[in-house]
Amino acid sequence: MAADRGAVGSPPRRSAPSSSHQRQRDKMQIPDEKKSTYCDLPIKQQRRKLVQAVKDNPFLIVTGRTGSGKTTQLPKYLYEAGFSKHGTIGVTQPRKVAAISVAQRVAEEMNCSLGSLVGYQVRFDDCSSQDTAIKYMTDGCLLRHMMVDPDLTKFSVIILDEAHERTLTTDILFGLLKKLFQEKSPNRKEHLKVVVMSATIELVGLSAFFGNCPVVDIPGKIFPVKEIFCNLIGPKDKENSSYVNAVVKVTIEIHLNESAGDILVFLTGQSEIERTCELLFQKAESIDYQYDVQDHSIDGLLILPLYGAMPTEQQRRIFLPPPPGIRKCVVSTNISATSLTIDGIRYVVDGGFVKQLNHNPRLGLDMLEVVPISKSEAMQRTGRAGRTSSGTCFRIYNQDFWDQCMPDYMIPEIKRTSLTSVILTLKCLAIHDVIRFPYLERPDEKLILEALKHLYQCDAIDRSGHVTKLGLSMAEFPLSPNLTRAILKAASLDCEDLLLPIAAMLSVESVFIRPGEAEKQEEAELRHQELSSQAGGFNDFATLAIIFEQCKSSPSPSAWCQKHWIHWRCLQSAFRVEGQLREIIRKLKQQPDFPRESFDGPRQEILRRCLCTGYFTNVARR
Ligand code: ADP
Ligand code: MG
Secondary structure (H helix, E strand, O other): OHHHHHHHOOOOOOOOOOOHHHHHHHHOOOOOOOOOOOOOOHHHHHHHHHHHHHHHOOEEEEEEOOOOOHHHHHHHHHHHOOHHHHOEEEEEEOOHHHHHHHHHHHHHHOOOOOOOOEEEEEOOEEEOOOOOOEEEEEHHHHHHHHHHOOOOOOEEEEEEOOHHHOOHHHHHHHHHHHHHHHOOOOOOOOOOEEEEEEOOOOOOOHHHHOOOOOEEEEOOOOOOEEEEEEEEEOHHHHHOOOHHHHHHHHHHHHHHHOOOOEEEEEOOOHHHHHHHHHHHHHHHHHHHHHHOOOOOOOOOEEEEEEOOOOOHHHHHHOOOOOOOOOEEEEEEOOHHHHOOOOOOEEEEEEOOEEEEEEEEOOOOEEEEEEEEOOHHHHHHHHHHHHOOOOEEEEEEEOHHHHHHHOOOOOOOHHHOOOOHHHHHHHHHOOOOOOOOOOOOOOOOHHHHHHHHHHHHHOOOEOOOOOEOHHHHHHOOOOOOHHHHHHHHHHHHOOOHHHHHHHHHHHHOOOOEOOOOOHHHHHHHHHHHHHHHHHOOOOOHHHHHHHHHHHHHHOOOHHHHHHHHOEOHHHHHHHHHHHHHHHHHHHHHHHOOOOOOOOOOOOHHHHHHHHHHHHOHHHOOOO
16 A cells, blocks of 8 residues: 555656657666675775664764665664664655655665655655654754654654754754753653764864764765866856856766767756756767767767656666676756765766755745755765765855855755744743754844744744644644635635645646747747736736646546646646645634634635635735
8 A cells, every 4th residue: 555655655657758869768668677796885894883872872964975774674684683673763854856866775675665664755745654663854854843743752853953954844853852852851852862974074063062972973984086077067156047058068078079978967857857857868879879879879969857846756866887898977056065975976967056046035935946056065076986886976156156156165944045934843842932942053033023923924933932722723734825825815715726726836836838949938838828827917826827727627538737837747646735725724624613704705706815824924015
């Protein structure tokens, strides 16, 4: 059953009109997987020391280079040492993809089906069971779990992985776990252990934060990596996206001029990555015709994209060794900088940018922005080229870009994004004084006050700052407070049907297919415009609702998607999410004091009212 669930979570992506690089991917046969040996990972040497340190200390910090085996091996060691007798071993990951991919890997290594002994839980997808001893999950899932089980009674060990990423949620978990031990909660189990893992040792103050807990470092060798500045972009190019072309140029040059070894290219997000793959494919095709006229081979370079929203079985190909004589080129987001390790990489192409969520205080919104990476991040990327042999890192930017545009370290998320969601969670956990909460790094007080004001305006907290009944209901939804407020308004009017499709569509990756080739792009845009004109112009929300409804009621939904250049895979996810949200509302409505309202008016008017209730911060008077 668990395996079924895993399969549902990853429908094959065959319905989309295939682009040329997709055709290439489809042509590739997955060879028999070589069970890579995990016996010679650097962490193996430290096994005994690590297990003992976890036994002896409530808190432990483990550092070690990416690929040393922390994420896949330590939970296994703890399981084999008997920790799971007292509860699940929970491992958090900032990224959903990493949680799923690593769980799959560990299940394979332990010879069990995913969802049994080893499982995962991410937003809207729970692939675990009563028997799950090692559970990989997103940090957000653990935070939500703490709302129902604040003392973590179901767990024996909590491993907070990828701590160097300093995501907002991991930072909050640091504070909650510290508090849990400070307060000597009567329910806290004696054997609960906390391990924090990080790819860098720059986490100054973390050990002090956890009562000067010990730090175990996993020494790992790294082969020399040559660093080359390609000087293709400089400080002036900070604002434009010319770096895609630069990345393509450098990658092709590596393929033509450098000796054997796979390439890992770092870019910022899905659309850019798809575009780059398309360009690379076109280039590779023309090169191979030129160089290998006889066999018309286009297989010299195997181009594989890697980003969060990709279907799971496509992600798995990334880890397989390429067929003999073929060079693998993975075009990835930051996910392969530390979360996922791909073997065989000898060349890194560093595009120099990353997508980052930043709070815009004027608009009161978090915005995803493309910004230069930090120097520390650049060094992580560089390290990917020297894991199994010496390698080279090609930085497409110049020294001035490095000096002037790249900060030493990234600012942690807690200092740059909206805190509304996490403050609501803290309030639900009965942590009233959110200003004096033990933060590893205190966020700007202005951000805290802004979040409190927002929650008060949403009626999620009352004048005295206590969470309201509505606030508790809002916390049930794994969605933004604005969207949740709109849904609850609709539910009180008994017309959640209007809003759930929109909420579901906003929770999945963009459904619109944007092909790389100009001709197809025109055709796709035309189809998308037709859909939005049915929604009465460029109304994003209504368009999403129309796509959802039309596809759902179509006799052949996948063909409908193909015709309208819509990702069928994303719509399938949206259908599932809608079902789950509907279930949450059904349960809430069973409560006798669930608020009820009535309003007579056309459906569109009701929809607008609900949206305004939720997104009141985005309303303007004309
Ligand atoms: P760390 O957490 O220290 O960065 P990992 O435990 O993630 O290291 O990775 C250890 C090794 O396991 C990697 O070198 C890689 O070879 C292998 N590995 C990890 N995840 C996968 C996966 N999903 N598929 C195949 N191999 C993997
Ligand atoms: Mg790891």
